[in-house]
Each structure stands twice: as structure tokens, then as C-alpha cells.
Amino acid sequence: MSADTGINSPGRAQVGLKTARTDKWWLAPLRIGVILGFFVVYATIRIFMNKWYWVNDYHYLTPLYSPCINEGCSPGSSHLGTWFPKFPVFIPYSIITFAVLAGFRGTCYYYRKAGYRSLFFAPAACAVPEPHKSYTGERKFPLIALNLHRYFFYGALVFGILNVYDGVLAFHGKDGGFGFGLGTLIIWINLVMLWLYTLSCHACRHIVGGRLKNFSKHPLRYRYWTFVSKLNPKHGTFAMASLFTVILTDFYIMALSAGWFSDLRFFN
Amino acid sequence: MTYKGKFRVWRGDAEGGDLQDYEVEVNEGEVVLDVIHRLQATQAPDMAVRWNCKAGKCGSCSAEINGMPKLMCMCRMNTFDEDEVVTVTPMRTFPVIRDLVTDVSYNYTKAREVKAFTPPADLKPGEYRMQQVDVERSQEFRKCIECFLCQNTCHVIRDHEENKESFSGPRFLMRIAELDMHPLDAADRQHQAQDDHGLGFCNITKCCTEVCPEHIKITDNALIPMKERVADRKYDPIVWLGNKIRRRA
Known part of the structure; x- marks a missing residue:
């Protein structure tokens, strides 16, 4: 800031x-900045790996690669079928998932x-x-596009439903029948956090009833709005918690898939 | 318990000034405004400070205490260590008049620019009927005491004097949201909020909410819902198309 603007204005x-x-005052933006930076680096590395996203024995699919819909996907991981030929090596298998969820x-x-404070210092505190x-x-391009948050919310709903489908499939035993292990538990904890994050969204609050003048x-919409309004004050908490659970779930499945350790099984 | 508190208070006017050091008696249960009054009574009789109710309801004694915008009458001395230096400055977003008193007329100008409540043309006074459930959402915003701490801390104008002309600040964008949510208000608040009052400047960093002494959730309950309503009208092609078709039908 120059000498004669802002708080130094005449x-x-x-x-x-x-x-x-x-x-x-610098501690909170620093902490959040480190977390966001770590997630960006982790997610970027993971989506370009194009491997270790599927555990065939227990039908665990990491949320970062769900749904996997090209012919290069590991056998069994394409729950929705293969819609595209095998992607070249420089295109992540999860490019659509990543675009919607990162969006x-x-x-x-x-x-x-969090970003304005931690990454752009506008303001840091x-x-x-x-x-x-x-x-x-x-008010101007590109930031004016942030007004389209609601479309990404609709996308997140679709991917949320797909994640639930993946979660149900994760109750898969080694012998082919019902079973569950620590991986299943982690996947479902992540699912709960993802849905809490999605449903507490401000765009969701607006769509379900906030836009109305007369409740x-x-x-019925007033009841939906009241429900979302109860979740909404915790939106930031759910946002960060679900970030950690996504990383944890993905890392756990990556580790199982790579054979670094084996799943702790509670049943079958 | 009584002790000698160390204070640094900004003294000066629009021409210039500086932080001056004082040692003042502090007693148990006191707030910063009590100490400033004692300072005025014992050491600095010409020190200017604006105050009125001493109960956090008039919004007069807004200042910055250790750099944070606060009401002096609601900032308890027991939140500081006894050997801590307490720095008190005037609000740094508005022109200073003298010492801790600022000229907040920017806010009155912006208040006048907000179009008043506009009922439907066919509804006469005395005919207003509405349900409690329809008005209670915006009643939170009526708690505002107009201390202007939210305006003071908003970086859009605090750090960019040039934005004052086109940005009305969180207090008045909240007022527009209150009117837009009113079941009987018929004015076009969405276009006004974005085009005339600069809602698009807001990057929802929530400092207005953080400093509000009435704990109004300005960002979550007023500014973001207003941004979503503006998105309905100006940026959402599907809502725009739906409205167009409905109007034709």
C-alpha cells in the first residue's frame, strides 16, 4: 500500500x-494457508498418478477417482462402465471429478x-x-465467475450420490460376500463429512428456501431451509474436516492398493 | 484490584498527531471507556472522546483497541495483562476530527442512498398483513446499533479510499438484504445492491461479522444470501430463462 492511500489517506x-x-493475527491465515497448500499439492500429485485408487479385494474406490469411466481404469473399478477410451498419460483419469469437486x-x-485471507492477503486478518x-x-472476470457456485453445488450432489454408491459397494468381503473393515469405516466417515459439507453450503441454503420472500x-421448503440453516454456521468446520477425511480416505486406499499395508478387517 | 495501567492513546487531528503514553489507575470491573474517562478527568482534560450510553447500545464509543475495532464501553480491562500496554486509536477508515472522535458522515450519506421500504402500489397503509415466520429472518438485522465498526473494519474501504464512492459497506448492504427479505417490499433490491451499492466488492472475509458487538451474522445471514439473490437475477442463466418463460406464460 502506498503512503497516501488506505489507512494513510489524507x-x-x-x-x-x-x-x-x-x-x-498471522497464525490463523498461516495455518489455513499451509493446509490448503498441502491439499493442493497432494491432490495434484495424486490425480496425475493414475494408479493405486482401487482395492479389488474389498471394492474400495478412492473418492478422488470416483467414478472411473475410461478404458484405462483398473478392472472392477468402473462402476458406471467405461464411457471414454483410455486417456493419454498426461490426462488424469479423474479429470471430470476433480474439475467439479475442485470447482x-x-x-x-x-x-x-480462507483463500482471500491466507493466499491473497485481502486482507490477511x-x-x-x-x-x-x-x-x-x-465484480470482474475471472472472479465474477464465483457467482456460479450453485452449479458446482449441483455437481457435488451428483458426485455425493456416486460416493454413497461406492460406499455401499465397499461392504465387500474377500470371499465375494458381505464384509467390512477399517477401510469401509474410513470411507463412511468421509461420506458423512462430505454430505455435511455439501448440505451446509450457502448455495444449498439459498436454493432450498433462502430465495423465498414468503416462507x-x-x-416444506421452510423446513428444509431451517434444517440447512442449522448446519450452515458449521460450514467452515465441515469444509476443513472433509478436506482431511478425503485425504485420509485416499491415502488409506492408496496404501492398500500399493500393498504398503493390509486392511484391518472386522468381518470377512 | 487497583493497578496503574499503561495506555497509548492517539492524540491529534486531521493535520497530524501521535500516540501518547499515559499511566492511569485501573480498578476491578472497569472497561476501557472508564479508564479513558479517568484519563480525561485527571491528565488530559482536552482529550476528545465520543460516548453516550456506556452499555453497548448507542454505538458511540467505537474505536480501535490494540488494533481491533471495538466499543470502548464493552472492552473489559480484565482481558488485558496488568503490565500490557493498551493502545487506543480512533477508527482508521473515517476522517478524524480530533483524538478519538471521527467523522462518520460517510455512513449517513450511504444510509440516505438506500431506497426506503417500498410496499406494493395497491397496498395502502393499514392494510399491511404478514406472517411472523416471514419477517423473523430479517429481525436479526434490526439489532444493529450503527456503531459502524463493520464499516470501519471492511478492507474494501479501509484499505482503498477510492472505493468509498461505489461501495456502501456491510451495514447498508445488510439493510438492503433486510428489505429484500421483507415480504411486502416490492423494490428491485438485487440490481440496486450490485450496481449501486457495490455488493460485488465484498469478498466475504467476514471481518464485519467478527467485530459486530451485537453478534449479528452479517456475512452468513445477510451478505451471502444477498449475493445468491443477485446471482439469481444477474448471473444464473437457468433462473433467468425460467423467469422469462414464467412471465411469458
């Missing part, structure tokens, strides 16, 4: 400090706050000056 109190905050998180109101000379917000004329 007429404002010339305090002489960028910020008078004495608390550790959902990238346009999410919580992650926007309240009453701490941002370093940018000018600011136009979300009294739409009692």
Missing part, C-alpha cells in the same frame, strides 16, 4: 503503525474467505492492511 488519523494488533471447493464461500494497490472484489406459503 484526513484519517496518522497513527504511524500498519496495525496496532498485538495478538498473533465446488474453489467457489465455496468458506474457502473463498481484520484491521490488518492488505498489500494490494487496488481492489475490485468479485409461510412454502412450509
Whole structure:
């Protein structure tokens, strides 16, 4: 920020400090920035690996590769069939999944706050000056596209249903019948967190009832809105928790698939 | 327990000023405004400070305490260590008048720019009927005491003076959301919010919510729902098409 703009603008109190905050205001954006950075690096590496996403013995499929729909997918992992020929090596098998789910998180109101604070310092913390000379917000391309968050929400719903289908298939025993192990449990914990994150979304809250002027004329939608409004204050918590559970689920399945260790089986 | 508190208070006016050090008596149960008053009574009789109710309801004593926008009357001294230096400055988004008093007329200008409640043309005063369930959502926003701490902390204008003309700030975007959610308001609030009051500047970093002394969920309950309503009207092709077809039908 230059010398005569922002808090240094003519007429404002010339305090002489960028910020008078004495608390550790930098800690929260640093922590979130490290977590987001780790997830971006981890997810990028994983989607370009194109392997270790399927455990045939127990029918575990990592959410990062669901659905796997090209001819290069491991046998048994293509629950929805193969819609495309084998992708060349530089195209991730999960490119559609990744585009929709990264789009959902990238346009999410919580992650926007986290990203603006941690990655763009706009601002890093309240009453701490941002370093940018000018600011136009979300009014111009490309950031104006963030207004399409609702479409990614619709996509996330579809992928959420597919994840439930994968979760049901994960009750698969080694002998072909019913069975479950630690992997099944991890997959279902991840499913719960993903659905809590998806259903607590601000776009969901708007779509189910928030857009209405008269709740009294739409009692059912009012009940949906009330339900989502109860989840919504925890949206940030669900966002970060589901980020960790996605990584945990993917890592566990990768480890099983690669043979680093074997699944802890509770039944069959 | 009584102790000598260390204070740094900004003294000056629009021409300039600096932080001045004081040692002031602090008693158990006091808030920052009590200490500022004692300072005024014992050491700095010419120090300017705006205050009124001392109960967090008038919104007059807004300032920045250790850099955070707060009401002086609601900031308890027992939240600080006894040897901690407490820095008190005026709000840094608005022009300073003197010492801790700022000129908040920007907010009054923006308030006047918000179109008043507009009932349907065929509804006369006395004929307004509405259900409690339809109005209770926006009643949260009526708790606002207009302390302007949210306006002060919003980086859109705090860090960019040039945006003041086109951005009304969280307090007045919340007012627009309140009107838009009103069951009997017939004005086009969505276009106004985006085009005339700069809702698109808001990047929902939630500092307005963080500093609100009334704990109003400004971002989650007013600004984001308003952004979604604007998206309905301006950016969502399917909703736009649906509305077009419905109107034709």
C-alpha cells in the first residue's frame, strides 16, 4: 500500500503503525494457508498418478477417482462402465471429478474467505492492511465467475450420490460376500463429512428456501431451509474436516492398493 | 484490584498527531471507556472522546483497541495483562476530527442512498398483513446499533479510499438484504445492491461479522444470501430463462 492511500489517506488519523494488533493475527491465515497448500499439492500429485485408487479385494474406490469411466481404469473399478477410451498419460483419469469437486471447493464461500485471507492477503486478518494497490472484489472476470457456485453445488450432489454408491459397494468381503473393515469405516466417515459439507453450503441454503420472500406459503421448503440453516454456521468446520477425511480416505486406499499395508478387517 | 495501567492513546487531528503514553489507575470491573474517562478527568482534560450510553447500545464509543475495532464501553480491562500496554486509536477508515472522535458522515450519506421500504402500489397503509415466520429472518438485522465498526473494519474501504464512492459497506448492504427479505417490499433490491451499492466488492472475509458487538451474522445471514439473490437475477442463466418463460406464460 502506498503512503497516501488506505489507512494513510489524507484526513484519517496518522497513527504511524500498519496495525496496532498485538495478538498473533498471522497464525490463523498461516495455518489455513499451509493446509490448503498441502491439499493442493497432494491432490495434484495424486490425480496425475493414475494408479493405486482401487482395492479389488474389498471394492474400495478412492473418492478422488470416483467414478472411473475410461478404458484405462483398473478392472472392477468402473462402476458406471467405461464411457471414454483410455486417456493419454498426461490426462488424469479423474479429470471430470476433480474439475467439479475442485470447482465446488474453489467457489465455496468458506474457502473463498480462507483463500482471500491466507493466499491473497485481502486482507490477511481484520484491521490488518492488505498489500494490494487496488481492489475490485468479485465484480470482474475471472472472479465474477464465483457467482456460479450453485452449479458446482449441483455437481457435488451428483458426485455425493456416486460416493454413497461406492460406499455401499465397499461392504465387500474377500470371499465375494458381505464384509467390512477399517477401510469401509474410513470411507463412511468421509461420506458423512462430505454430505455435511455439501448440505451446509450457502448455495444449498439459498436454493432450498433462502430465495423465498414468503416462507409461510412454502412450509416444506421452510423446513428444509431451517434444517440447512442449522448446519450452515458449521460450514467452515465441515469444509476443513472433509478436506482431511478425503485425504485420509485416499491415502488409506492408496496404501492398500500399493500393498504398503493390509486392511484391518472386522468381518470377512 | 487497583493497578496503574499503561495506555497509548492517539492524540491529534486531521493535520497530524501521535500516540501518547499515559499511566492511569485501573480498578476491578472497569472497561476501557472508564479508564479513558479517568484519563480525561485527571491528565488530559482536552482529550476528545465520543460516548453516550456506556452499555453497548448507542454505538458511540467505537474505536480501535490494540488494533481491533471495538466499543470502548464493552472492552473489559480484565482481558488485558496488568503490565500490557493498551493502545487506543480512533477508527482508521473515517476522517478524524480530533483524538478519538471521527467523522462518520460517510455512513449517513450511504444510509440516505438506500431506497426506503417500498410496499406494493395497491397496498395502502393499514392494510399491511404478514406472517411472523416471514419477517423473523430479517429481525436479526434490526439489532444493529450503527456503531459502524463493520464499516470501519471492511478492507474494501479501509484499505482503498477510492472505493468509498461505489461501495456502501456491510451495514447498508445488510439493510438492503433486510428489505429484500421483507415480504411486502416490492423494490428491485438485487440490481440496486450490485450496481449501486457495490455488493460485488465484498469478498466475504467476514471481518464485519467478527467485530459486530451485537453478534449479528452479517456475512452468513445477510451478505451471502444477498449475493445468491443477485446471482439469481444477474448471473444464473437457468433462473433467468425460467423467469422469462414464467412471465411469458
